[in-house]
Amino acid sequence: MFAEIKGKIEAGERLSRDDALYLFQSDRIHEIGELADKVSRRVNGDRVYFILNRHINPTNICVNRCRFCAFSRSKGDRDAYEMTIDDILEDVRKAKQELGRLSEVHIVSGLHPDWNFDYYLEILSSIKSEFPEIGIKAFTAVEIDYFSRKSGLSEEEVMLRLKEAGLDIMPGGGAEIFESSVRNQICPEKISGERWLKIAKTAHTLGIKTNATMLYGHVESYEDRVDHLFRLRELQDQTGGFLAFIPLSYQPENTDIKVPYPSGIDDLKTIAISRLVLDNIPHIKAYWIMLGEKLAQLALLFGADCLEGTVIEERIAHSAGARSKRGMGISEIVHLVRETGKIPVERDSFYNSLRIYG
Amino acid sequence: MANTLRLEKEYALKMIQEIHLHELGKEADQIRRRLHPEEVVTFVVDRNINYTNVCINRCKFCAFWRPKEDPEAYVITYDELSQKIEETIAKGGTQILLQGGVHPELGLDFYVEMLRFIKKNFKIHVHGFSPPEITFLSRKEGLSVREILIRLKEAGLDTIPGGGAEILSDRVRIRQSPNKIKSDEWLSVMREAHLLGMKTSATMMFGSIDSDEDIIEHLDKLRSLQDETAGFTAFIPWSFQPWNTELKRENPEIEPAGAVKYLKVLALSRIYLNNFPNIQVSWVTQGIKIAQVGLRFGANDFGSTMLEENVVRAAGVSYRVTMDEIISAIKSAGFKPAQRDTYYNVLKYFE
Numbered sequence: 001m002f003a004e005i006k007g008k009i010e011a012g013e014r015l016s017r018d019d020a021l022y023l024f025q026s027d028r029i030h031e032i033g034e035l036a037d038k039v040s041r042r043v044n045g046d047r048v049y050f051i052l053n054r055h056i057n058p059t060n061i062c063v064n065r066c067r068f069c070a071f072s073r074s075k076g077d078r079d080a081y082e083m084t085i086d087d088i089l090e091d092v093r094k095a096k097q098e099l100g101r102l103s104e105v106h107i108v109s110g111l112h113p114d115w116n117f118d119y120y121l122e123i124l125s126s127i128k129s130e131f132p133e134i135g136i137k138a139f140t141a142v143e144i145d146y147f148s149r150k151s152g153l154s155e156e157e158v159m160l161r162l163k164e165a166g167l168d169i170m171p172g173g174g175a176e177i178f179e180s181s182v183r184n185q186i187c188p189e190k191i192s193g194e195r196w197l198k199i200a201k202t203a204h205t206l207g208i209k210t211n212a213t214m215l216y217g218h219v220e221s222y223e224d225r226v227d228h229l230f231r232l233r234e235l236q237d238q239t240g241g242f243l244a245f246i247p248l249s250y251q252p253e254n255t256d257i258k259v260p261y262p263s264g265i266d267d268l269k270t271i272a273i274s275r276l277v278l279d280n281i282p283h284i285k286a287y288w289i290m291l292g293e294k295l296a297q298l299a300l301l302f303g304a305d306c307l308e309g310t311v312i313e314e315r316i317a318h319s320a321g322a323r324s325k326r327g328m329g330i331s332e333i334v335h336l337v338r339e340t341g342k343i344p345v346e347r348d349s350f351y352n353s354l355r356i357y358g
Numbered sequence: 359m360a361n362t363l364r365l366e367k368e369y370a371l372k373m374i375q376e377i378h379l380h381e382l383g384k385e386a387d388q389i390r391r392r393l394h395p396e397e398v399v400t401f402v403v404d405r406n407i408n409y410t411n412v413c414i415n416r417c418k419f420c421a422f423w424r425p426k427e428d429p430e431a432y433v434i435t436y437d438e439l440s441q442k443i444e445e446t447i448a449k450g451g452t453q454i455l456l457q458g459g460v461h462p463e464l465g466l467d468f469y470v471e472m473l474r475f476i477k478k479n480f481k482i483h484v485h486g487f488s489p490p491e492i493t494f495l496s497r498k499e500g501l502s503v504r505e506i507l508i509r510l511k512e513a514g515l516d517t518i519p520g521g522g523a524e525i526l527s528d529r530v531r532i533r534q535s536p537n538k539i540k541s542d543e544w545l546s547v548m549r550e551a552h553l554l555g556m557k558t559s560a561t562m563m564f565g566s567i568d569s570d571e572d573i574i575e576h577l578d579k580l581r582s583l584q585d586e587t588a589g590f591t592a593f594i595p596w597s598f599q600p601w602n603t604e605l606k607r608e609n610p611e612i613e614p615a616g617a618v619k620y621l622k623v624l625a626l627s628r629i630y631l632n633n634f635p636n637i638q639v640s641w642v643t644q645g646i647k648i649a650q651v652g653l654r655f656g657a658n659d660f661g662s663t664m665l666e667e668n669v670v671r672a673a674g675v676s677y678r679v680t681m682d683e684i685i686s687a688i689k690s691a692g693f694k695p696a697q698r699d700t701y702y703n704v705l706k707y708f709e
Contacts, residue, residue, distance in 0.1 A: 027692060029654055030387065034380040260683075263690040264647030265654060294617035295647045301379055301618065323645065335613040 002028060009035050015277055017226050023273050024222035029265055036272035036303030043282060044305035048337045049347040052330070053104040053137075053309035054095035057316065058083045058123065062110030064142070066187035068176075068218055070254035070320035072110050082112070085126050092127060092134070095312050099330065102131070104309070104349045107138035108173055108316075117151040117158070121165040128166030135168045135349030137211075141199035142174035145191045155199055159206055168349050170203055172211030172246055178231050179224045186218055186257060193228075197235055204241025209350065212242050212281070216270055217250035217262030225270070229277045236280045243351060244283035244306060247274050249290040253321025264295050268302045275303030283351065289317045292324050297336045307333060365630050370574045374626050379618060386625035386656030393635065394658045398707075399688045400636075400698035402453055403681060404485070405446040405665040409434045409472065410459035415490060417535035419524070419566055421602035423459060433461065436475055443480050446665060450681070453700050455519055455662070456486035460494045466506065469495065470513040477514035483700050484514055488521035489547035493539045504550045511554060517700050518551050520560035520594065526579045527572040534566055534605055545583055552589025557701060559638075560590050564623055565597040565615030566605055573623060577630045584633045591702055592636035592659060595623050596643045617648045621655045628656025636702055641687075646679060650691035659702070660684055660695075 005019050023032055059082045062072035073080040096102040148155045178193025203210050214228050236242050247270045249262050275284045286304035288296030312327040334357050337344040344357040410433045413423035424431040496503045526541040548558050560580050564573050584590050597615035600606035628637050638659040641649035663681045685708045688695035697706045
C-alpha cells in the first residue's frame with residue numbers, strides 16, 4: 001500500500017481518503033516526511049516563507065465557551081479585557097518600531113456580547129488610515145457569523161463592509177474539526193463545520209483569500225482528520241481561495257479536555273499528510289507557537305513551506321500552556337530556516353516575496 | 359551486540375554534511391530497532407544534586423558556576439543533602455546524580471565523607487562526579503587517578519556520569535573551557551574507571567564553536583575506548599545552550615543549534631557508536647516533542663526524570679516535566695515506557 005501511495009505522489013496523482021488514513025495509521029514517519037518534503041519542494045522550491053506580523057486579540061470576552069479554549073473569559077471576570085482603538089493602534093506602532101517594518105496584523109477576538117459591528121469596522125479603518133502599507137488579516141468565519149447575527153446583515157454584506165474598511169485576507173481559525181460529533185463535544189456553541197465552509201466559500205467568491213486550520217490531538221480520530229482535509233480539498237477545487245493550511249497542535253493546559261499533548265511524531269506526520277493530501281492549497285504553515293520553535297523548524301523538512309511570523313505577543317495558545325516564546329525575532333527565524341538548508345523569504349499577506357535572505 | 363559494519367570517519371563526515379535528514383533518521387531508526395527490538399524506552403528516576411556551584415574551571419559555556427567569594431556561592435550541608443535524597447527516594451528514585459563545581463578547597467576527604475554519609479544513611483545508587491572533578495582531586499592530593507577512583511569507589515561511588523566531555527577536541531576545548539582537562543585526560547579517567555569495573559556514561563556538548571569534524575573526532579574517540587573497555591553504558595549528545603554564558607557574549611554570532619542539527623547528530627551517534635548499547639535523548643535541552651522524535655532517530659532512552667536540575671536551567675532552558683509526563687510522552691511516541699536502574703536493567707514497566 002505504501003509503495004502504491006508513493007507511486008501516486010511521484011506521478012502527481014491525488015490521494016484517496018483510504019490512502020490518507022493509511023498514512024495516519026502508518027509508523028513510517030521518515031518515508032512520509034521524505035515524500036512530503038519532495039512535494040513541498042515541487043510546489044514551493046527551497047523557499048520558506050515568513051512574515052513580519054503582530055497578533056492582536058482585541059478582547060478575550062466571548063459568548064462561546066469552547067472546552068478546548070483557555071483564553072476566553074466572561075464579562076465581569078477579573079482577567080477579562082477590552083482594547084480601545086487607541087490600545088490597538090499603539091500595539092501596531094510599537095510592533096513597527098520594534099521590527100523596523102511591519103507587513104501584517106492578525107486580528108482575532110472573542111465574540112463580545114456588547115460590541116457592535118461598527119466597532120470592528122472602525123478597528124480596521126483606523127489601522128488602514130494610519131498604516132496603509134500594512135496588510136490586515138482579520139476575523140475567522142466564527143466571528144463573521146457572529147457579526148452577521150448581531151447586525152442583521154447577510155454574511156456577504158458583513159464581509160463586503162469589512163473589506164471596504166480595510167480587511168485584506170481572513171485567517172483560518174475556528175475550523176477545529178469539521179465532523180459534527182467531535183464539534184458537539186469540544187465546541188457545542190460554535191458554528192457547524194458546514195457553516196464554516198460556507199462562509200469560507202462566500203469569502204472566496206467575494207475575492208477574499210483565506211487560510212484554513214485544523215485543531216488536532218484532542219478527542220478526534222484519524223478518520224476525522226482525513227475527513228477534515230478532504231472537505232477542504234473539495235472546497236478548494238471549487239474556489240481556489242485558500243492560501244495556506246495550518247494544522248494546530250492541541251494545547252491541553254487550563255482547558256476542559258484533559259489529554260496529553262500530541263507527540264512530536266504525530267505533529268510531523270500531520271504536517272506531512274496535510275501536504276500530501278492538499279495538493280491544491282499552495283502553502284502549509286508550521287505554527288511554531290503551538291509546535292514550539294524546534295519542532296516547527298523540523299516541520300520545514302516534513303512538508304511545511306511557511307513559518308508563522310514574528311507575532312510579538314501571542315495570547316491564545318499561551319493561555320493553554322504553549323511552551324514557545326510569545327514572539328520571534330527576524331534573525332532567529334532566518335537562522336532556523338537556514339539550518340534546514342532552505343532559503344528564508346520574507347513575504348507579504350498574499351505571499352509576494354519582499355526580501356530573500358539568500 | 360557489536361555490529362561488525364563500522365562507519366569510517368570520512369564517511370561519517372559526508373553523512374552529516376550531505377545526506378538528507380530522512381535518510382540518516384531511517385538508518386539510525388533501523389539500528390535502534392535491531393538493538394532494542396522490544397520497543398521499550400527506558401528512563402531513570404533521579405535527582406541532580408549539585409553539591410557546590412563554586413568552580414575553578416569557569417567554562418565559558420556554563421552559566422551555573424560562581425566564584426568562591428560570590429554571595430550566591432554555596433556548598434551543600436548534610437541536612438540539605440539528606441532532605442534531597444529522602445525526597446528522591448520518596449518519589450521512587452533509585453539514583454542521585456551528584457556533581458559540582460570543582461571547588462578549589464574541597465579535597466578527597468570531603469568527597470569520601472560525603473559518600474560515606476550517603477551510603478550509611480540511604481539505600482541509593484550514587485552516579486557521581488565527572489572526569490574534571492576526579493582529575494582535580496588527583497592533582498590536589500598528589501595521588502594517581504586510579505588511586506582516587508579506588509578511594510571514591512570504596513566510599514560508595516557506584517558509577518560516573520559522562521559530563522565534562524563537552525567536545526573531545528582540544529582545538530575547541532582551549533577556546534571554550536581553557537581551564538578544564540583536555541581530551542586525553544577525560545578519556546583516561548574513564549578508562550581507569552572502566553578497568554576498576556565502574557560503568558560510566560558519555561556525553562557530548564555540540565553546537566558552540568565546534569565543527570562537524572570535531573563532532574566526529576569525539577565519536578571516534580569514544581568508540582575506540584569502548585572497544586578497549588566496554589565500560590560505557592550510554593551516550594548522550596546535547597546542544598550548547600547559549601543564554602547567560604560568556605561564550606555567547608564573546609561570540610554573539612553563535613545561534614543555538616536547532617532540532618535539525620540535533621537530530622542529525624543523534625542519528626549519526628547511533629550509527630557511528632555501534633558498540634554503545636544505549637543512546638539517550640536530552641529532553642532538558644530539546645523539549646519533550648523533539649525528544650519524542652529523537653526516539654525515531656536512534657535513541658532508546660529518555661534519560662532521567664530530573665526531580666531537580668540546576669545547570670542547564672542556569673543557561674536559560676526551562677523544560678521541566680514530571681514522571682507521569684515522561685511516561686505519557688513515551689507512550690504517545692509509540693513505545694513502551696519502563697523505569698530502569700543506572701545499569702539499564704528494567705525495574706518496572708508502565709502499561
